[in-house]
Amino acid sequence: MDDRQRLLTVINHWIEHNDSHSGEYRRWAQKAEELGLGPAKVEIDEAMGLLSRMNYHLRKAIETIHPATE
Numbered sequence: 001m002d003d004r005q006r007l008l009t010v011i012n013h014w015i016e017h018n019d020s021h022s023g024e025y026r027r028w029a030q031k032a033e034e035l036g037l038g039p040a041k042v043e044i045d046e047a048m049g050l051l052s053r054m055n056y057h058l059r060k061a062i063e064t065i066h067p068a069t070e
Contacts, residue, residue: 004065011062015055022048 001009029044 008062008065011058011065015058018051018055018058022051025051 025044025048029041029048032038032040032044
C-alpha cells in the first residue's frame with residue numbers, strides 16, 4: 001500500500017471512529033438534560049457539532065486526494 005492509499009485509509013478510519021461515538025454523545029446529552037444539567041447538554045451538543053464539522057473537512061480532504069473523477 002502506498003502512502004496515498006494509507007492516508008485515505010487513515011482518514012476513513014477517523015471518520016468511522018467519530019461516527020461511532022456520535023450516538024453515545026447524543027445519549028449522554030439527553031441524560032445531562034434529564035439530570036437538569038442544561039449547560040452540560042449545550043456543551044455536548046456543541047462538541048457534536050464540531051465533530052460533524054471535522055468529518056465534513058475530513059471528507060473534503062479525501063476528495064482532494066481521490067477526486068470522484070479519477
